[in-house]
Amino acid sequence: MSKIETPRPIRGTQDMHGEQAERFHHVVHTFDRVRRLYGFGRIEVPVFEPTAVFSRSLGETTDVVSKEMYSFEDRGGESLTLRPEFTAGIARAYLTEGWQQFAPMKVATHGPLFRYERPQKGRFRQFHQLDAEVIGAPEPAADIELLCFADQLLHELGVADGVTLQLNTLGDTETRDAWRTALVAHFTRHEGDLSAESRDRLAKNPLRILDSKEAQDRPIADSAPDIDAFMSADAGKFFETVTKGLDAAGVKWTRMARLVRGLDYYRHTAFEFVTERLGSQGTVLGGGRYDGLIEALGGSHTPAVGWAAGIERLAMLIDAPAIEPLDVAIIPMGEAAERAAYGLLANLRRAGLKSEMGWRGNMKKRMQRAAAAGARFAVILGDEELAQGVAMVKDMTTGEQHPVAMDVLVDAVSPR
RNA sequence: GCGAUCGUAGUUCAACUGGUUAGAGCACCGGUUUGUGGUACCGGAAGUUGCGGGUUCAAGUCCCGUCGAUCGCCCCA
Structure with missing residues (x-):
C-alpha cells in the first residue's frame, strides 16, 4: 500500500492554535470593543467581488492589479477577485446598497484579505485586517475621530509605546498636482543620480521616490520640495484643523513630510502607525483620506477617510494574553x-x-x-x-x- | 518577480574536516503510588535527516533541481 501524501497548506497561509490564536482573537476582541466606544457600526461585506471593483478603484498602479491580486474566472466566465483590501468593497456596497442614506457613515469590519506576495515577517498571502471607515464626510472631524480611535486601540492593546504616528497631508487636488509637478521636475533634474528603481518610479509613481530605501536616493529625496510650499489655503487649513484636533485629544503625532500614498485617489490626511520592532514590515496601522475613490467606482463625489491595521502584526506586538484558568x-x-x-x-x-x-x-x-x-x-x-x-x-x-x-x-x- | 540564509522525532536543538546502529531537553504514553496534582526517579513510543536526482567505497554533511521557511529587495491598496 503506497502512502497517501498529505496535501500541504498553501504558501503564505497560516494555521493558528494556542497562544497565536489567542493573540489574534485578543486583537479582534479589543477592536470590537473600542469600535463601539466611537460609534462605528459593524458591517459585513463579501470576501470576493467582481474584479472591476478593485481594478477600477486601484486605477493605474499596474503592479498591484496585474501581479498581486488573486483573480480567477468563475464557471460563468466572470472575473472575480479575492479582496486584497476592504476599502473598495465597502465603497461598492455603499453605492449598491443605498448606504448613502446613512452618511456620514461610520463603519468597521475585520476579516481575511488576499494578496499574491512573497511571504515574509508579518506578511502573508492570506492575512487579516481590522478596518474602520467614515464615508460621506468631508469634515476634518472624521479624520480626527479615526485617528483617536486608532490611537486608543493601540493603547488598549498595550503596543502604543513602541509605535509612533507619522502624519502627513497630500493636500487637495490643486495642491497635490502642483507638488507632484514640482517633484517630477526635481527628480528629473537629478535623474542620473537616482537608483534604477527610482528612475522607474519617476515614470510610474514619482511620489514613491520620497520614501525610497536606497541610500543613493536619500539626498535627492531629502532635498526635494515639501508639499507645504504648494499648499492651498483650504488644504492648509484642513491639515491644521486635524493636527490641532489631535493635540486637543492628546494624541501624539510626528510630521512625516516624506510619507506618501501609492494611489492617486488619496487627498489630505495620510498616516501610518509604525514600529521598529517588526523589521521592514513595520507599519501596524495605516490609512488616509480617499476623496476620489467613490467617483472611480461610478458614484457621485463622496469624501471618505479610513484606516486598516494588520491583525497578525498587532498580534506579534502585544503581550501574550493571560490564559483563563479553569474554575x-x-x-x-x-x-x-x-x-x-x-x-x-x-x-x-x-x-x-x-x-x-x-x-x-x-x-x-x-x-x-x-x-x-x-x-x-x-x-x-x-x-x-x-x-x-x-x-x-x-x-x-x-x-x-x-x-x-x-x-x-x-x-x-x-x-x- | 529578484537576492541571501536555512530545512534532522510532535517541538526546540545536537551529530568534528563525508566514516559504525542519527542523539538530547520539553511534550506524549506507562511505571515507582489498584482513588490524589504542581517535585523526583525508572522505562516506552516517536525520524525514508522536506522531496527528487547526482558525486563517492561511504552522504544528515558535498553538487544540481524542486518545495517550503526565514530575512531583505520590488510592491505595499
Whole structure:
C-alpha cells in the first residue's frame, strides 16, 4: 500500500492554535470593543467581488492589479477577485446598497484579505485586517475621530509605546498636482543620480521616490520640495484643523513630510502607525483620506477617510494574553461517577463557571491535567462519594479537600 | 518577480574536516503510588535527516533541481 501524501497548506497561509490564536482573537476582541466606544457600526461585506471593483478603484498602479491580486474566472466566465483590501468593497456596497442614506457613515469590519506576495515577517498571502471607515464626510472631524480611535486601540492593546504616528497631508487636488509637478521636475533634474528603481518610479509613481530605501536616493529625496510650499489655503487649513484636533485629544503625532500614498485617489490626511520592532514590515496601522475613490467606482463625489491595521502584526506586538484558568476540573472514577459528572458539569457551566471533565487516564493523570489547566478546584467523584451524595472538593491552591453535598457544589466552588 | 540564509522525532536543538546502529531537553504514553496534582526517579513510543536526482567505497554533511521557511529587495491598496 503506497502512502497517501498529505496535501500541504498553501504558501503564505497560516494555521493558528494556542497562544497565536489567542493573540489574534485578543486583537479582534479589543477592536470590537473600542469600535463601539466611537460609534462605528459593524458591517459585513463579501470576501470576493467582481474584479472591476478593485481594478477600477486601484486605477493605474499596474503592479498591484496585474501581479498581486488573486483573480480567477468563475464557471460563468466572470472575473472575480479575492479582496486584497476592504476599502473598495465597502465603497461598492455603499453605492449598491443605498448606504448613502446613512452618511456620514461610520463603519468597521475585520476579516481575511488576499494578496499574491512573497511571504515574509508579518506578511502573508492570506492575512487579516481590522478596518474602520467614515464615508460621506468631508469634515476634518472624521479624520480626527479615526485617528483617536486608532490611537486608543493601540493603547488598549498595550503596543502604543513602541509605535509612533507619522502624519502627513497630500493636500487637495490643486495642491497635490502642483507638488507632484514640482517633484517630477526635481527628480528629473537629478535623474542620473537616482537608483534604477527610482528612475522607474519617476515614470510610474514619482511620489514613491520620497520614501525610497536606497541610500543613493536619500539626498535627492531629502532635498526635494515639501508639499507645504504648494499648499492651498483650504488644504492648509484642513491639515491644521486635524493636527490641532489631535493635540486637543492628546494624541501624539510626528510630521512625516516624506510619507506618501501609492494611489492617486488619496487627498489630505495620510498616516501610518509604525514600529521598529517588526523589521521592514513595520507599519501596524495605516490609512488616509480617499476623496476620489467613490467617483472611480461610478458614484457621485463622496469624501471618505479610513484606516486598516494588520491583525497578525498587532498580534506579534502585544503581550501574550493571560490564559483563563479553569474554575473546576471534575475527576470521575468509574462509569456511574462519570454519568453523575455530566449533571454536575452542566450545573457548573450554566452557573458561568469554566469547567471541564477528565475523560481518560488514571486519577494521577487527571490530577496532573487539572493542575496543568490551572484549575482552582478539582472535584473528585467515585463510588464512595456517590453512595453518600457528595463530591470530594479539593482546593488546588491549598491542597485541602473536603466532601460537599452535590446539590450545593456550585456554591462551594463559586468565587466569593 | 529578484537576492541571501536555512530545512534532522510532535517541538526546540545536537551529530568534528563525508566514516559504525542519527542523539538530547520539553511534550506524549506507562511505571515507582489498584482513588490524589504542581517535585523526583525508572522505562516506552516517536525520524525514508522536506522531496527528487547526482558525486563517492561511504552522504544528515558535498553538487544540481524542486518545495517550503526565514530575512531583505520590488510592491505595499
